[in-house]
Amino acid sequence: MSRDKILDAAVRVFSRSGYHRSSMDEIALEAGVAKGTLYYHFPSKALMFQALITEGMRMITGRIKSAINQDRTLQEQIELVIRLNVDLFLEYSELAHIFFNEISNGIEEDVLLVVRNERDAYMQFIADILIEAGMAQEDGRMAASGVLTMLNGLCGYYLRHPGEAKREQINRLLYAAVTTGLLQGQA
Amino acid sequence: MSRDKILDAAVRVFSRSGYHRSSMDEIALEAGVAKGTLYYHFPSKALMFQALITEGMRMITGRIKSAINQDRTLQEQIELVIRLNVDLFLEYSELAHIFFNEISNGIEEDVLLVVRNERDAYMQFIADILIEAGMAQEDGRMAASGVLTMLNGLCGYYLRHPGEAKREQINRLLYAAVTTGLLQGQA
Amino acid sequence: MSRDKILDAAVRVFSRSGYHRSSMDEIALEAGVAKGTLYYHFPSKALMFQALITEGMRMITGRIKSAINQDRTLQEQIELVIRLNVDLFLEYSELAHIFFNEISNGIEEDVLLVVRNERDAYMQFIADILIEAGMAQEDGRMAASGVLTMLNGLCGYYLRHPGEAKREQINRLLYAAVTTGLLQGQA
Amino acid sequence: MSRDKILDAAVRVFSRSGYHRSSMDEIALEAGVAKGTLYYHFPSKALMFQALITEGMRMITGRIKSAINQDRTLQEQIELVIRLNVDLFLEYSELAHIFFNEISNGIEEDVLLVVRNERDAYMQFIADILIEAGMAQEDGRMAASGVLTMLNGLCGYYLRHPGEAKREQINRLLYAAVTTGLLQGQA
DNA sequence: GATGAATGAGCCTTCATTCAT
C-alpha cells in the first residue's frame, strides 16, 4: 500500500539526510508517489516523522524483547542487547542520531514530546536490565542514558573512520564500560 | 563590540534551536544588531558557526590543559579530567551540546571538516590520557569518543531531570565506566 | 496555463528593466501568480530567461525560414530577409532587445552559453546568405553580426524617435549598408 | 588625489563587470580607499557612474576632434574616426557596451537621461561627418546610430571569438558599410 | 485513494548608503 511505501522511503530519506534536510519532495520521489499522496496519509511532515518513530520503536523493542525472552544469564542478556542495539544503530544511523539527540533538530514541540517519551520508554527498558543486574534505581536510569549515548558516540566514530575501527570494537568497549571498565576492556 | 555580542547570541540561539532552525534574523534580534551586521563580521551562517566552535574550543582546551599540567598520578588525572569536563559541560552546556551533537546535518562540507577536526583534536587529547593508562592506540581513540558522548548523555539527563539526579553521580558513573564498569560503580 | 502567463510576463519585465533589475517578485506580480509558482515551472531566474530566449527564437527562425524557402534571386532574398527581420524586430521589440543586448552581464555561465549559441546559430543563418552572395567565410560571419546589431540600432532609433524617422528608412539603410554603402543609400 | 584614483578604478571595474555587477566594495578595493571615501567624493553609485561617463566622453570626443581637426579628405576622416572608435571600444569594452545599450541596465532614470544625452551628442557628432559627406539630415542621424551599434556588434563578435577574427576586419567592414556596401568590402 | 499545480511564508545573502570619529 501507499502508506507503507511512504514510510519505508521516509526512513531511508530521513536516515540519509536528517530531518531538516529531508524534503517532502525527496520522500515522495523515493516512495514513487505524488507529493499530494504524502498528505493523504499523513497530516504533516512532523506527524509523519512521529509515526515513523513510534511504529519503528514498536518493531525494534519488540524484536529485542523477543530475543531476550529466553533463558539467558544476565551477562548473555547484556551482550545480546548491546549487539542488537549496535546493529540497529548502524543500520539506521541518521535516524538513530535524531532519536538520541533531540534538541538538535527543531521539530515541532508536540512531536518532539512524543519522540522524547518514546525514547524515555526505551531508556527505561535498558535501565531495567541494569537495575535487575544490581544497580540502584537512580543510577540505573542515568546509566542507561549514558550507555545509549556512548553507543551513539562509538558508532559515530566507527562511521566517521571507516577502515580504522572494527565493528567488533564497539561491542567490546560497550560491554567493558558496563562490566569491567574501559581500561580493562582489552586483550 | 558587535562581534562579541553576535557570537554570544549565536551560542544561545544555536543551542536553543539547533543549526538549521536558527535563523540569521533570530540571531540578529538576540544580539540586538541589524541583520546586515552579522554579515559584516562573518561571511556566512556556516562560517559564523565555525568561528563560534573554534574560538569556544580554544578557550576550553586552554583551561583544561593548564589545569592538568602538574604532577599527578594517572588516576588523579582521570578523575580531574572527568571533573573538569563535567564542570565545563554544565557551565557551557549550550556550546557543548552544539559541539557534540550538531555536527552532522547539512552544513557546508568544508566548515563541517573544520569543526570535526576541532572535535577530533579534543578527543585525541582525552585519548592520550587513556592510552597512557594502558589502552591500545585504536581502542583509546574510540573509547575517548565514547566517554565524551557518554558525558554528554549523562549531563543531558542531569539537566533534563532537575532534582532527580545529583551532580556527583555524573562524575561517579563516568569514572566507573572507565575503571570498574558501570555495574560496580556504586557503593 | 501558468507557464505561458509567466513567460509572457517575463518578456515584458525583462525587456522593460533588463535582466538584473527585473526581480522575480516583479515577474510574479506581472504574471498574476505567486512567486513560488515561478519556481514550480522554472528552476531559476537564469533558466527562465534561457527558456524564454530558446522558445522565442524557435518561433522566430521558424517563421523566417519558411518564408525564404522559395525560389528567389539573391537580391530578393537579401531584401526579404531584411524586411522580415525588421518586421519581427519591431513586432517583438522587447524580446529582440533582450536577445541582442542583454547577453553579457553576469548571468550564469552555462545559461549564457546556451543563449549565445542560439544567437550564433541565428547569425550563422544570416551569414550563410551573405556568403552565398560572395563574401569570404570569416567576413560573412562577422558581417552578419554587424548587420544584425545595426538593425538593432536602427530599430532602436526608430522607436526612440517616433514621428521623426520612417519605417521604410530602416530597410533602405540596411540594404544600402550591405550592397552600396550607406553614403549611396539615398535618392 | 582620491577622486581620480576612484574614477580610474571605477572605469576598470565597471568595464570589467558592467554596472550592476560592480559593487561599491569592489570599486573601493580596486581604488585602494575605504568605502566611505567613495561617498565623500560622490553622492551615489549612479552619480559616480554619471561623472565617469560625462568626464570620459569629454576626453574621448576631445581626443577624436583634435585628431580630425587637420586637413584631411573626407575619406581619411571617416577612416580615422572608425579606427579611433574601434580602439576606444575595445579598450573599454564593457563601458562602451553600457554606453550604447541603454535600457539593458536599470540605472536610475535621471542618470540614464544624462547618459543618453551624452550619447546622443556623440551620435550627432558622428552624424555631422556623414551629413557633410552628402547624406540627408534624417538619414545621417539614423545612419550614425546604425554605424555605432554595428561597431558595437563587430567588436563584440571580435571579443567573443578570439583567434578567429582579426582586428583589421572590424575597420574594414565598417568602412565598407559606409562607403561601398559590405558585399564589396573585400579583396 | 491519489494527484500535481499552485501557494506564500520564510530563509540566506547582497549591497548601496549612513554616520560617528
Add this chain to the structure above:
DNA sequence: CATGAATGAAGGCTCATTCAT
C-alpha cells in the same frame, strides 16, 4: 579628507502545505 562599522531594504530561492480534480 577619510574611515569602516553598522544598517535595512530587497533579492533569489526552498519547501511544507493546500485544493480542485
